[in-house]
Amino acid sequence: MATTLLFVTEKEAIFDQVNEFFKKHAPQIELVFKTPQWHELQSLEEERVIQHKAMRAWNHFKQPLIVEDSGFYFKRYPDFPGTLSEFALSGLAREGINKLCRADNQATAFSWIGYIGQSNADCYFNSRVEGYILDEFAPATQTNFDMMPIFHPEGSTKTLQQLIGNDRELQFSPRLKACKKFINWYFDLPEDV
């Protein structure tokens, strides 16, 4: 019988990506999509943001759940935008991001998965991938305006968006890498499985 885990995220596209991954790599877990009715914490510290997300979700749903947080950093501005990525992308839009890219478009993408289980114990898993931001990225749709279409992992010929569903997605996606770490931990599998 499958174990049910809530996946509390604002974006259905993220749920779909992670849900597909779980179906393949952890079919014993059934993810249920829930949207948070609150805002996340304003902090530049990744750990604080993901912990706040997880605890806030737990306090609301009181059920085993996972949350996620993703973003990227410019190599030239090593603390930016990080936890503010979504806001920087929507606020600066194409023109502002391109200005920052002109100096150096190398970047690091990161993702966190936070889990809180039945006993209220929390665990966090993260992953980082080196790459670059496309200098002249195409305008994204309002609902999909995040780093996925503009972040190009090192060694890949595709953006994170283009990698969705691809055989090599796990190799390059920090979100799926963090998910895999969680699954390995959850089922007590070795790290490299």
Next chain:
Amino acid sequence: MQQKVYYVTSNRGKVREAKRLTANEFTLIKIIDKNAELEEIQTFDEKTVIEHKAQQAWNAVQGPCLVDDAGFYLKKYGFYPGTLAKPTAISLGWEGIYRLIDDDNRVTIYCRICFTEDGINFHHFRADTEGEIITPPSLELLNSRGFASIFKPSGSKYTYLQMAGKQEANEYYHRTKALKKFFTWYEEQVRQRGVTYVADDSGSFND
């Protein structure tokens, strides 16, 4: 008798400014300093951010209290960074900010005051000042004095830093203007209904 109001903030300079204003111009109001770090949430919506702070402030003091939130908007980018101005400036740094405004240095700096007596009803007072970000006189000054050393309000020949302590500051400082709006409104409330909260020396409230 004075109406007592908590100013809940971790910045003592802001409290000093509010006390100076009430002592000089709004004598029906007495500001009580409540030192507290308030959690902030991540959204561009000014009202949502400050009401979240005001709710925490009220929970801490259980009486009339005010909080403030300030930020700036780069004209070129519309509503950015706004409520996220402080973490954006810290994480991006001045070099990044200057890169973003290399062809349009206009900026609007704002301060919003939120006041509540009951933790349910929130009153907002907002003031902004338009101006531009100028080339820093020196890197040392920029690093030590930050935004005040490079923000020059429209219509003034001085930066915020240069007008500190001068009469001109009352005309341009966004926080001063917002506080005055609040104090003007609140004094009128007090005149109409009388003083409702009197603090003893410890700062606790008695109806």
